Each structure stands twice: as structure tokens, then as C-alpha cells.
Amino acid sequence: MTERRVIVKVPASTANLGPGFDTLGMALSLYAWIELAASEDETVINLYGSGLEGVPRDKSNLIYKVAQLVFKEAGVAVPELHISMYSDIPLTRGLGSSASAIVGALVAANALIGSPLTEDRLFQLATKLEGHPDNVGASLFGGIVVSAWDGTRAEKVRLEPHPELEVLVAIPAFQLATEKARHALPKEIAMGDAVFNVGCSSLLVAAFASGQLELIGHAMRDRLHQPYRAAFIPGMAEILEKATEHGALGTALSGAGPTLLALVEASSPRKDELEQFLLATLRREGIEAKTLWLKPCAGGPEVTTLVRDEVVPAFMERIKGEVKA
Ligand SMILES: Nc1ncnc2c1ncn2[C@@H]1O[C@H](COP(=O)(O)OP(=O)(O)O)[C@@H](O)[C@H]1O
Numbered sequence: 001m002t003e004r005r006v007i008v009k010v011p012a013s014t015a016n017l018g019p020g021f022d023t024l025g026m027a028l029s030l031y032a033w034i035e036l037a038a039s040e041d042e043t044v045i046n047l048y049g050s051g052l053e054g055v056p057r058d059k060s061n062l063i064y065k066v067a068q069l070v071f072k073e074a075g076v077a078v079p080e081l082h083i084s085m086y087s088d089i090p091l092t093r094g095l096g097s098s099a100s101a102i103v104g105a106l107v108a109a110n111a112l113i114g115s116p117l118t119e120d121r122l123f124q125l126a127t128k129l130e131g132h133p134d135n136v137g138a139s140l141f142g143g144i145v146v147s148a149w150d151g152t153r154a155e156k157v158r159l160e161p162h163p164e165l166e167v168l169v170a171i172p173a174f175q176l177a178t179e180k181a182r183h184a185l186p187k188e189i190a191m192g193d194a195v196f197n198v199g200c201s202s203l204l205v206a207a208f209a210s211g212q213l214e215l216i217g218h219a220m221r222d223r224l225h226q227p228y229r230a231a232f233i234p235g236m237a238e239i240l241e242k243a244t245e246h247g248a249l250g251t252a253l254s255g256a257g258p259t260l261l262a263l264v265e266a267s268s269p270r271k272d273e274l275e276q277f278l279l280a281t282l283r284r285e286g287i288e289a290k291t292l293w294l295k296p297c298a299g300g301p302e303v304t305t306l307v308r309d310e311v312v313p314a315f316m317e318r319i320k321g322e323v324k325a
């Protein structure tokens with residue numbers, strides 16, 4: 001059983017999409033790779049690339065801890081592991097790095113022991129670990145995922161992303177921990193704001209489901225979290241207000257930020273104008289940012305299982321044709 005080695009490619013995600021706080025998520029064409037094998041002696045964790053700087057390489061590592069949770073759930077013991085990881089998903093920027101790590105580790109550990117846990121079980125575990133279902137649902141199921149969690153159970157519906165949808169992200173050079181951005185939110189909100197968000201979030205889901213992309217601009221507006229987080233990201237308010245004038249279908253703070261996200265029609269002739277608007281607005285506020293053009297990722301994690309002694313190129317050799325950096 002433990003003579004296998006698995007490698008999982010897992011997508012990044014953007015949560016909320018504006019009004020769907022803790023509810024809506026979309027998987028993105030930006031990835032992390034996790035390789036897992038049982039070790040006969042000690043645990044070894046290799047993290048490649050500059051994207052994982054500062055992430056622990058001992059048993060306090062999230063991947064190790066999540067893998068052990070899967071083994072415990074399944075009633076098997078695999079105490080020592082060889083873990084390799086490379087990620088193009090920047091940490092703590094609102095692109096779901098922690099959700100990708102959780103989902104990647106759950107799927108890899110489950111595959112390593114012959115997949116005793118169902119996908120639904122993995123979703124429930126992932127939601128509990130992350131504290132909200134939006135990012136983990138998108139990374140686990142791919143596409144656009146609408147989910148509701150009552151603290152005990154998460155239910156979801158996955159929508160196929162419209163083929164014309166493209167995603168522009170502007171990733172500021174600074175980090176903003178999700179925990180900090182959640183602490184900035186009020187404990188109570190006005191009924192009028194709640195009603196506004198129910199309307200926008202419902203309309204946004206209906207627009208995605210029916211392919212009415214022209215409704216995205218009206219629907220992608222929020223009064224629950226973005227106004228309270230704007231102070232962390234100078235320039236954000238202007239971008240959210242004016243990006244549609246520069247060719248965006250709609251814009252939002254990606255997850256808890258600081259990344260800003262614009263949905264765009266692939267055939268739009270104004271992509272360059274929009275990108276320059278985002279960069280110039282942030283730069284005016286003294287914020288350097290990197291832009292990436294992404295697509296919604298329609299699929300969830302891709303799993304490759306190998307017999308352990310099979311002769312295969314080293315981890316980084318195998319994924320190098322696919323990584324962004
Ligand atoms: N591959 C990983 N291994 C270990 N910890 C990770 C990994 N990826 C992310 N994390 C943890 O998740 C944190 C980022 O999560 P969070 O603040 O929710 O931001 P986001 O998920 O938007 O990137 C990192 O600071 C790190 O502690």
C-alpha cells in the first residue's frame with residue numbers, strides 16, 4: 001500500500017468574487033505541485049522555488065499535518081513522509097495558497113493510501129481546516145463553486161466557467177494575511193447591506209450559470225467586506241469603481257486581498273488598457289504590483305500515481321515544462 005508515490009497538481013483560487021463572501025470561489029490556471037511518498041526512516045520536506053520561502057520544513061508543515069489527518073481518518077499509519085512541493089501561487093496574497101496546500105495534501109495523502117476517503121469527505125475536512133468553503137471548494141472541484149457551510153456541513157454546486165472568461169490579477173508586492181483582513185470586518189452589518197449583497201451574489205451566480213456576462217458588472221458589487229478592507233490596499237476603491245470603464249466585465253478584491261481581480265471577455269480589445277489602468281492606479285499609491293493573465297481552471301486536482309521504484313525524472317524535472325516562474 002505504501003509502496004506508491006503520488007504527485008498532485010492543484011489549482012489556485014479566488015474567493016468571494018465580490019459579493020459572495022465565504023460562498024463563491026473560482027479555480028484559476030495557476031498551480032502548486034505536491035509529491036508524497038511514505039518514508040522508511042525520517043520525514044524529509046523539500047520546498048522548491050522562491051514562492052515557499054518561510055514555509056516550515058519540519059513536521060509543523062501544513063502539508064505534513066494535513067496528510068496525517070487523512071491517515072488518522074482512514075485508520076492507517078504512515079508516520080514518516082517524503083514531501084516535495086513547488087508552487088506558483090504567491091503566499092498570503094488572496095489567491096488561496098493555504099487552500100491549495102490543504103486540498104493538495106488531502107488529495108495526495110488519500111491517493112497514497114488507495115483513496116479510502118470520498119471527495120465529499122475531503123471537502124468537509126478541507127472546509128473545516130480552512131474555516132470557509134469558498135477557496136477549498138474551487139481548488140477541489142475546479143470551475144466556479146457556489147457553497148454554503150453551516151459550521152457542520154458544506155454543500156456545493158459547481159458551475160462550468162464560460163469559455164470567454166479571462167481573469168486579470170494585479171498582485172501587490174506586499175502580503176496581507178487572511179486572518180488580519182478578517183479581523184477588520186464588523187461583527188454586525190445593516191439589513192440594507194445584507195439585502196444588497198444577497199441580490200448581487202444571487203445575480204452573479206445566475207449570470208455565470210446562464211452565460212449573461214453583461215450582468216457581471218452590476219452583480220460584482222459588495223458591501224460586506226470590501227469597504228472594510230479597502231484601507232489595506234490604497235487604490236483599491238478607485239479600481240473597483242472605474243475598472244469597468246477600462247474594459248473589465250467586473251472587478252473584486254481577490255479573497256481577502258491584497259490581489260485585485262478583473263473578469264474580462266477573452267476577445268476584448270481593451271485588455272492592455274485595463275492592465276495599465278490597474279498598474280498605474282496602484283503605482284500612484286506607491287504600490288508595485290505584478291499582473292498575470294489567467295483563465296478559470298475547469299478541473300480540480302490532477303493526480304499521478306507511480307510505483308515507488310519506477311525510474312522517473314526528479315520532481316522539478318517532471319514539472320518544469322509547466323511552471324510559470
Ligand atoms: N505549501 C504550504 N505549506 C505550508 N504552509 C502553507 C503553504 N501554502 C500556504 N501556507 C500557509 O498559508 C498561509 C497563507 O494563507 P492565507 O493568509 O490564508 O493567504 P492565501 O491563502 O490567500 O495565500 C501562509 O502564510 C502559510 O502559513
Ligand SMILES: N[C@@H](CCOP(=O)(O)O)C(=O)O
Nearest residue numbers: 015022094095096178255256
Ligand atoms: N472568504 C475569505 C476568503 C479568503 O481568501 P484568501 O485567498 O485571501 O485566503 C475571506 O474573504 O476572508
